[in-house]
Amino acid sequence: MPAATAEKVRPPAKHPVDEVLPPQQLAIYGFQHVLAFYAGAVIxxxxxxxxxxLTxxxxxxxxxxDLFTxxxxxxxxxxxxxxxxxxxxxxxxxxxxxxxPMIIIGVNAGGGVNGLLTIYGAVLVSGVVTFLLAPFFGKIVRFFPPVVTGTVITVIGFSLLPVAAGDAILRWDPKTSSYSQSVLSTDAHGNWHLASGGWKILCLALGTVVIIVVIQRLFRGFVQTIAVLLGLVIGTLIAWLAGEAHFDSVRTASWVGVTTPFHFGMPKFVLAxxxxxxxxxxxxxxxxxxDVFATAEIVGKRxxxxxxxxxxxxDGVATFIGGIFNSFPYTCFAENVGLVRLTKIKSRYVVATAAVFMIILGLLPKAGAIVAGIPSSVLGGAGLAMFSTVAVVGxxxxxxxxxxxxxxxxxxATSLGLAMLVTAEPGVSTLLPKDYQVFLGSxxxxxxxxxxxxxxxxxxxGNSRGAAIATTSSGDVIGLAQINAMPKEDFVHTFEPLFQGNTWIIADAFDRRPFKxxxxxxxxFQEALFSASDEKQRELIAGYPDLGSQEIAPGELGxxxxxxxxxxxxSQLRDGEREExxxxxxxxREKFGFPLVICVRDAGSVDQLVAQGRARLDNSRHQELVTxxxxxxxIAGHRFDDLIADADPIGTARASMANPQ
Structure with a gap:
């Protein structure tokens, strides 16, 4: 067969995502995924x-x-x-x-098995809804912009911190054979007291946090990704040596066990x-x-x-199966997305191998018993680290x-305030009927x-002006809606001062409407500036006054x-500074043929301004044009901020306090 013909029939190369690695590599890389995933899975x-x-x-x-599913x-x-x-x-x-939400649902349903069954009813229905919404979600995702998702994720982190804090102060109660005895209590006068041995419990919780932080500080790569897992292991070992870890259930747990559908009973369906x-x-x-888009970018697949x-x-099918097999809602784990980036191992069959390992672990009750033996104080310390990280992501x-x-x-502000109200004062939930307390209890x-x-x-x-962005010559405040609707002439006039009266930039930006x-x-404005022709860019640069010049006329541009x-x-330079x-x-100007353009507000001082100008004299003309x-x-960015500050001084002051420079 001719070479050209052979070339045509040669099968296309497999994408790295679809590559099946040798068995030993699949096993090693798959187990690594399990290690990175394990702590987050069982917590x-x-x-x-x-x-x-639960018992x-x-x-x-x-x-x-959970592991099986x-x-x-x-x-x-x-x-x-x-x-x-x-x-x-x-x-x-x-x-x-x-x-x-699951904790609130379970507690409101009476806790224990009854609480689990109510949770499973909600999980089953939410899985079906997720499956049905999947093809339409692209059309409604615009209703979940960063202001919504960021608020929700931040609330999640803050709402979970009290749970971790509560676990951190619990010790083993021999009467109930569980971690249910708080080391903190109050007397008749409301003064707090620490029970005997309480310092040991608090040290275990705080020590776990310290271990996690130290590992993240001293190590890189894979070890850093399993800092929480190592913190749990080391913290549990220290607790065991201190007599605060109990693994009695390991002896009685079976070596092999199969999770059966509806093990705890038939689910209960409560609307709230x-x-x-x-x-x-x-x-x-x-x-x-x-996670899908992040992973696709990492592996190079569209x-x-x-x-x-x-x-x-x-996600929908897995969540529905979770409701059947006594588990919970499922999503992609960001920890393992980071591990794909870290290892550069892109094969999806590595994850499939990790999945097989998890199914096997899910069939070993003794492994689950070991995990269940982690002391509450150690778990609480790890929870403080993990849930704070969730808040940081938000x-x-x-x-x-x-x-x-x-x-x-x-x-x-409103969402965080209401969320923290019910987190700090859970008694507010009692204002609603019991079945609907989840709305105010979570x-x-x-x-x-x-x-x-x-x-x-x-x-x-309805109609909204949106953010206050600028003011008209008559002093009226205008927002984004008005800017999107205004004629080109008014648009140019409003933003003309940004670039020393170079209206072509403003006019080009106008053509990019509507602004979201x-x-x-x-x-x-930035895109209009950097996409312009060389001639227009040189015209802009030439329009700036010399630094320190006294010939700046008052008025809109001046x-x-x-x-x-x-x-x-x-404008108040001393004679020596002005001459320098x-x-x-x-x-x-003599060397390059155009004025020295420096953003004065970023310079810091006159001395730094002069030093920066001298340093730039050593550059080429092309580099200086770009600079x-x-x-x-x-400069235009600062002037744009001025427009906003003049239009909405209160809002700008609040934003400045929230984001100090």
């Missing part, structure tokens, strides 16, 4: 079991059921079938978003619990979308809306939010509902320069 049933009063035997079964869920996602599973190296685990869990899954669906739908269907998400728009500030639920409803009210119901938010408007100069009092600066600017453009963009 949910432990927290839930402790909170709703050690029931907790062991819960842990094994995690394995099935991961196979669905990584291997997939029909239109279920995204077929990427994504490991599935119980979502932390569900912990607080179902609504709460559906809300949890809506937030989880947003997280899954993020994904589209149908891929996202397959991933969400897998804060990072909120970092993408435009807080110059007062609506976003109101949404976040910070995550009321925080999620508030964030979503307020977002719809402020952004999608203040940041989008800001970026449109006022912007005067405001810039006031940052380091350039004039010498640098003169030498610069001048960057500096002009910085």
């Amino acid at each position: 949910v049933p432990i927290l839930l079991g402790s909170a709703i009063g 050690p035997d029931q907790l062991i079964h819960l842990i094994n059921a 995690c394995g099935i869920a991961s196979l669905l996602q990584a291997i997939g079938f029909w239109k279920i599973g995204v077929r990427l190296p994504l490991l599935q685990g119980v979502t932390f978003t569900a912990v607080s 619990a179902i609504i709460s869990m559906v809300l949890v899954m809506l937030v989880t669906m947003v997280e899954t979308c993020g 994904v589209d809306g149908e891929d996202v739908a397959r991933a969400l269907r897998a 804060i990072q998400t909120l970092g993408k939010v435009d807080f110059n728009d007062h609506r976003n500030g109101i949404i976040v 910070g995550i639920t009321i925080g999620s509902i508030t964030a979503f409803v307020l977002y719809m009210v402020f952004f999608h119901v 938010d203040t940041q989008d408007l800001r970026e449109s 006022d912007a320069s005067i405001r810039d100069r006031a940052a380091i009092m350039l 600066l004039a010498g640098v600017t003169s030498a610069y 001048a453009l960057v500096e002009s963009a910085k």
Whole structure:
């Protein structure tokens, strides 16, 4: 056969995601995924079991059921079938978003097995809803922007911290054979007292936090990713040596056991619990979308809306199976997404191998008994570290939010305030009938509902000016809606001072309407600046006055320069400073043929301004043209902030306090 013909029929190379590695590599890399995943996987049933009063035997079964179903869920996602599973190296685990609502549901249902059955009813229905919404979620995901998801994730972290703190002060109670005896108590006068041996319990909790932090500080790579797991292991070992860890149930646990459907009984369906869990899954669906796109970027594989739908269907099916096999709602685990980036092992069959390991572990009750023996104080310490990290993720998400728009500030502040109300004062939930106390008894639920409803009210119901961005010549405040609707001439006039009266930048930005938010408007000016022709860019640079020049006329354009100069009092230079600066600017203009452009507000002082100008004299003309453009963009950014500050001084002051420079 000719070479050319052979070339045509040669099968295409497999994408690394679809590559099947040798068995020994699959085993090693798969087990590594299990280690990174294990602590996060088992901590949910432990927290839930402790909170709703399950017996050690029931907790062991819960842990094994969780691991068993995690394995099935991961196979669905990584291997997939029909239109279920995204077929990427994504490991599935119980979502932390569900912990607080499930605890509230279980406690309100009376705790114990009865509480579990009510939880499972809500889990089953939420799995079906997730599956049905999967193909349509792309159309509603816009109703879950960072201001909503960031608020919800932050609330999750804050709501779970009291749970971890409560575990951190519990010690073993021989009467109940469980960790249910608090080391803190109050006397008749309300004064707090520490029970005998209480310092040992507190030291175990705080020591676990210290161990996790030290590992994260001293180690890198894989060891760092399992810092929580190592903290649990080391903390438990220290507790055992101190006589505070009890593994009596390990001796009586079976070597092999199979989790059976509806082991605890038939589920109970309560409307309030179902609504709460559906809300949890809506937030989880947003997280899954993020994990899918993040993993696709890491492995270098394109994904589209149908891929996202397959991933969400897998979440729905896995959650439904979890309700049958005594487990909980499932989502992609971000820890393992990070491990894929760290190891650069992209094969989805590695995750499938890890899934098989988890199924095997789920069939070993003795392994579950060992995990159930982790002391409550050690678990509480690890929980403090983990749940604080969840809150940090939420804060990072909120970092993408435009807080110059007062609506976003109101949404976040109100949602956090109401969520913390019911977290700090859980007695508020008694104002509602028992079946509906979940709405006021869970910070995550009321925080999620508030964030979503307020977002719809402020952004999608009725007319709104949006963020206050500028003022008209008559002093009227205008927002984003007015800016999107104003004629080009008015738009140019409003923003002309940003670039020394170079209206072509403003006109080009106008053509990029509509602007979705203040940041989008800001970026449109930057894109117009850097995409312009060389001739227009040189024209802009030439329009700036010499630094320290006294020839700046007051007026709309001159006022912007005067405001810039006031940052380091350039208009009040001493004679020596004026001569030194004039010498640098003169030498610069003579060498390059255009003025020295520096963002004065970032310079810090006159001395730093002069030093920066001298240093730039050693650059090439091309580099200085580029630098001048960057500096002009910085200048425009500060002037844009001035427009917003003048239009909304109170909102700007609040944003400045929330984000100090």
